[in-house]
Amino acid sequence: MQLLPADHAAQLAAEFGLKPDEYERLLAILGRSPSRTELGIFSVMWSEHCSYKSSRIWLKTLPTKAPWVIHGPGENAGVIDIGDGLAAIFKMESHNHPSFIEPYQGAATGVGGILRDVFTMGARPIANLNALRFGMPDAPKMKRVIDGVVRGIGGYGNCVGVPTVGGEVNFHPAYNGNPLVNAMTVGIAPRDRIFLSAAAGLGNSVVYVGSKTGRDGIHGATMASTEFSADSEEKRPTVQIGDPFTEKLLIEACLELMATDMIVAIQDMGAAGLTSSSVEMAGKGGVGIELVMDNVPQREVGMTAYEMMLSESQERMLMILKPGREAEAEAIFHKWELDFAVIGHLTDTGRIVIRHKGEIEADIPLAPLESEAPLYRRPTVETPKQPVLDAADIDDPAGPLPALEKLVGSLDLCSRRWIWDQYDSTVGGQTVKRPGGADAAVVKLEGLKRALAMTTDCTPRYCQADPEVGGAQAVAEAWRNLTAVGALPLAVTDNMNFGNPEKPEIMGQFAAAVRGMGAACLALDFPVVSGNVSLYNETQGRGILPTPAIGGVGVLEDAVQAVGLALQPGLDLVLIGETRGWLGQSIWLREIAGREEGAPPPVDLAVERRNGDFVRGRILAGEVVACHDLADGGLLVAVAEMAMGGGVGATLSAPPVGIAPHGWWFGEDQARYILAVRDGAAMLAAAQAAGVPAMELGHSGGGDLVLGDGSSISVAKLVVAHEATLPALMQGEAA
Amino acid sequence: MKSAIIVFPGTNRERDMAIALERVSGRKPAMVFHLDTALPAGTDLVVLPGGFSHGDYLRCGAMAAQSPIMKAVRDFAAGGGLVLGVCNGFQILTEAGLLPGALLRNATLRFLSMDCHMRVERADTPFTQHWQKGAVFRSPMAHGDGNYFCDDTTLARLNGEGLVAFRYATPEGAITEAANRNGARDNIAGILSPNLRICGLMPHPEDLVDPLMGGEDGLPLFTSLLDSLASA
Numbered sequence: 024m025q026l027l028p029a030d031h032a033a034q035l036a037a038e039f040g041l042k043p044d045e046y047e048r049l050l051a052i053l054g055r056s057p058s059r060t061e062l063g064i065f066s067v068m069w070s071e072h073c074s075y076k077s078s079r080i081w082l083k084t085l086p087t088k089a090p091w092v093i094h095g096p097g098e099n100a101g102v103i104d105i106g107d108g109l110a111a112i113f114k115m116e117s118h119n120h121p122s123f124i125e126p127y128q129g130a131a132t133g134v135g136g137i138l139r140d141v142f143t144m145g146a147r148p149i150a151n152l153n154a155l156r157f158g159m160p161d162a163p164k165m166k167r168v169i170d171g172v173v174r175g176i177g178g179y180g181n182c183v184g185v186p187t188v189g190g191e192v193n194f195h196p197a198y199n200g201n202p203l204v205n206a207m208t209v210g211i212a213p214r215d216r217i218f219l220s221a222a223a224g225l226g227n228s229v230v231y232v233g234s235k236t237g238r239d240g241i242h243g244a245t246m247a248s249t250e251f252s253a254d255s256e257e258k259r260p261t262v263q264i265g266d267p268f269t270e271k272l273l274i275e276a277c278l279e280l281m282a283t284d285m286i287v288a289i290q291d292m293g294a295a296g297l298t299s300s301s302v303e304m305a306g307k308g309g310v311g312i313e314l315v316m317d318n319v320p321q322r323e324v325g326m327t328a329y330e331m332m333l334s335e336s337q338e339r340m341l342m343i344l345k346p347g348r349e350a351e352a353e354a355i356f357h358k359w360e361l362d363f364a365v366i367g368h369l370t371d372t373g374r375i376v377i378r379h380k381g382e383i384e385a386d387i388p389l390a391p392l393e394s395e396a397p398l399y400r401r402p403t404v405e406t407p408k409q410p411v412l413d414a415a416d417i418d419d420p421a422g423p424l425p426a427l428e429k430l431v432g433s434l435d436l437c438s439r440r441w442i443w444d445q446y447d448s449t450v451g452g453q454t455v456k457r458p459g460g461a462d463a464a465v466v467k468l469e470g471l472k473r474a475l476a477m478t479t480d481c482t483p484r485y486c487q488a489d490p491e492v493g494g495a496q497a498v499a500e501a502w503r504n505l506t507a508v509g510a511l512p513l514a515v516t517d518n519m520n521f522g523n524p525e526k527p528e529i530m531g532q533f534a535a536a537v538r539g540m541g542a543a544c545l546a547l548d549f550p551v552v553s554g555n556v557s558l559y560n561e562t563q564g565r566g567i568l569p570t571p572a573i574g575g576v577g578v579l580e581d582a583v584q585a586v587g588l589a590l591q592p593g594l595d596l597v598l599i600g601e602t603r604g605w606l607g608q609s610i611w612l613r614e615i616a617g618r619e620e621g622a623p624p625p626v627d628l629a630v631e632r633r634n635g636d637f638v639r640g641r642i643l644a645g646e647v648v649a650c651h652d653l654a655d656g657g658l659l660v661a662v663a664e665m666a667m668g669g670g671v672g673a674t675l676s677a678p679p680v681g682i683a684p685h686g687w688w689f690g691e692d693q694a695r696y697i698l699a700v701r702d703g704a705a706m707l708a709a710a711q712a713a714g715v716p717a718m719e720l721g722h723s724g725g726g727d728l729v730l731g732d733g734s735s736i737s738v739a740k741l742v743v744a745h746e747a748t749l750p751a752l753m754q755g756e757a758a
Numbered sequence: 759m760k761s762a763i764i765v766f767p768g769t770n771r772e773r774d775m776a777i778a779l780e781r782v783s784g785r786k787p788a789m790v791f792h793l794d795t796a797l798p799a800g801t802d803l804v805v806l807p808g809g810f811s812h813g814d815y816l817r818c819g820a821m822a823a824q825s826p827i828m829k830a831v832r833d834f835a836a837g838g839g840l841v842l843g844v845c846n847g848f849q850i851l852t853e854a855g856l857l858p859g860a861l862l863r864n865a866t867l868r869f870l871s872m873d874c875h876m877r878v879e880r881a882d883t884p885f886t887q888h889w890q891k892g893a894v895f896r897s898p899m900a901h902g903d904g905n906y907f908c909d910d911t912t913l914a915r916l917n918g919e920g921l922v923a924f925r926y927a928t929p930e931g932a933i934t935e936a937a938n939r940n941g942a943r944d945n946i947a948g949i950l951s952p953n954l955r956i957c958g959l960m961p962h963p964e965d966l967v968d969p970l971m972g973g974e975d976g977l978p979l980f981t982s983l984l985d986s987l988a989s990a
Contacts, residue, residue, distance in 0.1 A: 174868075174869075177869050177871075178869075181810075181869055181871075181900065181902075182768070182770075182810040182813065182814070183770070184770020184771065184809060184810075266813070267810070267813070268767070268768050268810060268812065268813025268814075268815065269813075271767075271768055271770065271810070271813075272767055272768070358791075358793075359767065360767060443871070444868075444870060444871055444872050445868055445869045445870075445871065446869075446871055447869070447871045447900040448871055448900075449871070449898040449900060449962065449965045449971075450770055450771055450774065450808075450900065450965075451773065451774060452771075452773065452774035452777050452778070452964065452965050452967075452968075452971065453971070454971060455970055455971060457972075467970065467971075469773065469777070582970055583970060
């Protein structure tokens with residue numbers, strides 16, 4: 024083995040992102056200077072991206088168990104029992120850094136990567152969602168980023184034939200230099216046919232399938248573990264190129280192979296490619312692994328072992344097959360025109376050994392690579408509390424209807440149609456609630472009555488003001504959105520997007536957000552089963568808003584029970600939950616009063632649960648025609664969204680006495696829903712019996728939104744304001 | 759109805775199509791892989807479903823049109839068999855020369871996924887007999903290359919011989935530019951072969967055959983086919 028000279032190795036280690044003390048650990052484990060390949064393996068395995076070294080200590084405090092959880096964090100994706108002998112397998116993952124450097128490919132490969140995490144466990148993907156945060160459209164390059172990310176998500180998802188059914192988008196200057204692209208996939212598998220990644224069986228073949236390995240994405244995981252500087256454009260070679268067609272073939276080939284009994288273990292090659300997949304599979308199985316690089320299918324000539332081990336070429340999987348089944352398995356992959364190569368075997372040495380051209384290129388003991396991996400309890404500083412604002416102290420410069428018209432066209436509340444019109448949301452033929460039709464997407468399980476509801480949620484401005492409240496609110500809102508379609512929320516995946524963890528205030532945000540999330544998950548029986556952490560989301564020292572995006576999954580026993588948000592005429596509108604008129608950190612305060620300040624609305628988890636359980640009960644009893652939770656923009660925006668959804672107006676009573684009108688119409692108090700029902704009085708009685716605050720808001724009908732003082736605006740006018748924003752902004756961006 | 763759905767590498771709406779066909783016929787269609795060289799015995803309807811065959815590389819449908827199974831499909835069509843091509847299937851039919859014209863990139867240069875409305879241009883074909891002439895129905899569409907193009911002579915022939923099956927229209931049935939999202943010539947959404955036995959269209963009626971998914975507007979296409987086969 025060719026070892027690096029000591030001084031050169033230390034310098035290279037620093038370039039690869041290893042800290043001096045981390046490099047000392049490496050030397051202690053090896054007892055000698057490393058080879059270039061070994062140094063590469065250590066640096067990616069110990070990168071923040073792969074090792075979770077700053078976040079692990081906090082993440083392990085999250086609740087991860089429930090009777091319906093089959094596999095929690097630690098596998099490629101989370102697995103829950105959804106009834107009918109089926110499991111839902113899902114996860115959300117970030118592709119933030121690559122998407123800023125190269126928006127189309129960054130976003131596309133984000134979708135590809137998360138799909139593989141899900142089908143590698145045996146699931147057929149049935150839905151994609153995403154959570155996107157962009158800078159202001161007038162910021163440099165941002166329109167190009169928005170356009171590229173949307174095209175990339177569509178380009179990949181549409182081609183693989185998995186419907187993109189939901190998501191969320193925010194715009195804020197804090198993302199000008201660091202947009203966030205979080206992609207989520209949900210898949211379905213028989214609950215007794217889940218495939219795991221722990222390698223087993225001395226001498227069993229290690230098999231490589233999928234695309235050939237090229238030089239793309241080398242050190243992508245390392246790149247994702249540092250801040251951006253002004254020269255981040257130079258990092259373009261670290262971004263991978265996706266091929267959704269190959270992914271589609273890989274899905275079909277893997278599922279065909281999984282229908283047999285040939286597989287012992289399987290894992291996709293994601294971040295850090297062949298390195299992380301082989302190290303993790305062998306490590307989890309407590310075995311050794313020996314790989315021969317000469318056998319790796321290669322796209323380019325003259326690749327070194329270092330390059331092959333570090334490449335993040337897409338659409339590749341690593342499998343351990345049962346002995347003697349190689350030919351059968353190979354036939355399936357050749358049918359789908361994919362590469363298939365035996366590139367090594369399992370050993371009992373507990374070491375990973377890499378051979379190339381007759382030389383040993385790496386020889387590392389696996390146990391210390393994992394057990395000695397750095398783990399940091401980084402210093403934290405609590406985010407200072409913001410003052411609680413009283414609506415009565417805030418001037419209303421606009422009045423409710425002018426404010427409403429402005430709000431429904433504002434960046435954070437305007438229609439996302441321009442985006443979802445570019446995503447195939449119907450392929451598969453099972454999409455019951457499409458984007459915009461309900462608070463959560465609803466996709467039926469083919470051949471069954473059962474359906475899954477899915478959503479992604481986070482309110483970063485709340486998290487910035489109070490990360491603990493914001494963390495709890497993100498979980499509560501996901502739970503509420505699932506509830507609002509009638510689904511029983513089951514579990515979440517989280518995607519923790521934060522700035523530089525070496526800054527105590529950032530690590531303080533992280534710790535507090537996890538605290539809030541954990542409390543909410545516990546109170547709502549909504550455990551975390553998978554997740555992903557993206558740190559160092561900073562460009563030139565400016566961090567993003569803390570963004571712990573939550574992907575929630577719930578189940579409906581009968582898809583027929585799902586309700587949407589579109590209003591129909593002739594219904595009573597009932598408001599569930601208590602309204603105090605909380606304007607701190609509200610969209611109204613920012614967009615109408617021009618102030619981004621105050622404490623965010625508190626989240627009372629017991630109230631959240633009580634109100635939500637009541638609403639779900641009424642929906643499942645068939646008493647609710649339409650339901651919408653109150654979130655960004657508050658009550659009047661929620662009514663307007665229902666009205667625009669159905670093209671039907673509504674007449675609303677005047678605000679109750681004792682509450683500032685702008686607080687009433689636009690406050691963002693939590694745990695609230697609007698129900699459109701045929702019998703409002705009966706609903707109020709049911710709420711009273713359940714101890715749930717409720718009041719009659721008004722009635723639907725006509726073509727105008729009419730307030731208690733007689734002022735009105737036509738729904739058609741609101742629709743124009745709502746729909747015009749994104750198309751106008753993005754005009755001319757067509758490539 | 760004994761239908762066969764052709765599955766190319768990258769086909770992704772074959773299950774949607776199978777659900778629609780089974781819904782009307784009660785019979786599961788055969789899935790036929792592109793490397794096969796024969797259709798199942800007794801096949802009376804061949805469907806080329808949507809997707810991205812061969813990744814849409816080269817040109818949409820160009821490589822699929824050269825697949826081994828396509829000889830059997832051509833022979834089947836030459837013998838008067840019923841062939842339906844939807845979305846990528848329509849693209850493949852044009853690349854295979856079974857229908858005239860080509861599908862270009864959408865005029866917007868963006869993928870378009872939304873509901874559209876189509877006006878039924880004739881109701882005396884095996885594909886449309888359960889609609890009235892001039893009826894308007896809703897259907898999802900989802901494509902990047904659905905902009906139907908043909909030369910003036912072909913266009914005159916399609917219009918003159920009544921070979922346009924469906925045109926993009928407003929919900930009221932008006933043929934307008936605004937209703938023609940992908941920029942197709944003369945709002946053409948679907949066309950027929952001269953013997954009315956081959957039909958290709960871009961939108962996806964197979965995804966709107968169940969009230970749960972938002973409606974049954976697409977159902978008449980499939981009940982029409984079922985009836986015409988039953989009475990054949």
